[in-house]
Amino acid sequence: MRKGFILVFALVCLPGTILALRLPANETTTIEEEIPNWSAPFFGDQSGALGYGEDAFSRPKGLEDRVEFWKEIYTKHSSYQGVLHDSRYVHLVYGVVDFSDLKDLEKESRKKFLREKDRRIDQAKNVIREKLKSFQNPTSPEPLSPQDEKLKSLFDSVDEDNKYIEASKDGRLRFQLGQSDVFAEGIRQSGQYIRQMEAIFREEGMPVELTRMVFVESSFNLKAQSRVGASGIWQFMPRTGRRYLRIDGSVDERNHPLFATRAAARYLRQNYKMLEDWPLAVTGYNHGAYGILRLSKKLQSKDIADFVDFRKGSFGFASASFYASFIAALEVEKEAAKYYGPLKVEFPVLGETYRLKRNLSARKILEFFEGDLERAKKLNPHIRRAVWQNRIRVYRRNRIRLDIKAIERMEEWKDHNLYLEKISSYFQHERRKAIA
Structure with a gap:
């Protein structure tokens, strides 16, 4: 990340798995195996995959800061801390809000934990907000403290009218929760299905890298459900899910990682056929392909960087960040041992x-x-x-x-x-x- 963190807000073994093997004599036995080690992904030759090229999933120009921001979220900050930052210029990070000291309170009462966590975040936001406003309209003859001078200097490269006032607004001053522990756990859980998911994408003629969108959608949480009704590791909404999967009174196939993976491959194929560009097709998974198509026509562009700079209506921070967070997840998973140390993964769920x-x-x-x-x-x-x-x-x-x-x-x-x-x-x- 270009700028360092300048403020810190401190306001206040898995058991062994039993595998069943079929023997030549048509007998069944059980053996205890060690939990397997994580190994770096190898995507292999994908020359026949839809829209695939040597640079298909490299960092797009103009998104470098965003990718670095998400890599730090995935590797540096746990889910018991987060960063305050500018939502338009994400590399402008104001500081860290830490609530790791509240773990005992969380065990006692989740409600009390969340209330205190939100209080600290709001308090930290107010501190930054007032400082930013004071930079725009200074009233004190006293020179700035070294800490405030450093905060103000973050905006030296920002060419914008009333830039400090604009940055202090609710839509710009944003908190992002850390995910390093969640991401590492996602890698561990991925051992159950990731190789089968890769095989499904290959069968469908789709780039295998796209399977890593799951780390962005759900962190490989097999029980993931959103407040708006999305479900499963691919976070299908009911309406979209019914186009590709069975959802009835007895089953919801959005919640089966393999069934949902095949559905995701087909959904992404349709996105690519419509948009003819992988950064846009991936963003369309989050925002909707038709919405991206309309925006592409409005901007007269297929450059994902142009979309990220555009903020209006439903195309907000989540949509603008989706592709950068996906590229960050790809890069982090490739070097997981560097960020998390030696990792074990769950055994594949075969059937x-x-x-x-x-x-x-x-x-x-x-x-x-x-x-x-x-x-x-x-x-x-x-x-x-x-x-x-x-x-x-x-x-x-x-x-x-x-x-x-x-x-x-x-x-x-x-x-x-x-x-x-x-x-x-x-x-x-x-x-x-x-x-x-």
Whole structure:
């Protein structure tokens, strides 16, 4: 980041995993394996991927400061601190608000913790706001303190009328929570699905780097839900989700990482076909492709830097920051060991996908998993709570996932072909239909 932090506001082992292996003698055994180490991503040859080029996901000119800002958020500041900064010129960082001393209070009362956290942020904002206003209209004959002089000098390169007053306004003076601990945890959780997600994007003919958008959307939180209704690691809204996924009373496929990943690949393909540019197509994932298309016509530009400088209506800080935060996430993940030290990742959640020919109860599904509810839920996070509570069945034509042991149990059920159909061919059919 070009400018350093100048103020600090202090206002006031995972257990081993058991894997089931199929042996040549058609027997099943369990062995205990060490939790795997994280390894840097290798995306390989993608010459056939849609819109792919050597510089497809390099830093765009004009976004360098924004990328550096988000890299610091992802690597330097934990979720118990954050930075006060200017929302237009994000490299202008005023200081750090720290509330790591409130961890015990959070354990006692989440509500009290949030109230005190917000109080500190507001207090820090007020300090900066008053200082900025005083720079615009100085009333004291006394010289500025070294600290205030440093704060004022942040704006030396800003050419804007009433620049200090403008910077003091609510829309400009902004707090960003740190995410270093959350990002590191996201990398750990990604071990469950990331290689399968990469394979899905390759099958769909899409750049594999795009799978890392998940770090921006949800930090790989498998239970992520937003206040506005977005759900799952890809944060699909219900309306968009229904275009690509099954959402009914028994399942919400937005919450299955693999099903949602294929949907995201197809959604991004449509964005690219409309916008013909990956920075815009990725931004369209957050803002909406049609909104980006309209803005492109208005600005008469396809340069993402021009979009970032434009702020109006619904195209605010989140939309303007989305592509830069994605590039930052790509860069951070490639060098995760540098930022977080040695990392362990979760074991892959492996299984096969079946389509239901008839409604199926939780009791029957659990028979495949030998009554292991947690194992069944881990393979099928898209199945709704009402199913596991035996209030409804999983509806026909929905999909479920079975691991090796569950498949063996299922195959012992003589009538299983009447209820379940393996759907690798179904996926191929769906892909042909989506591309057509």
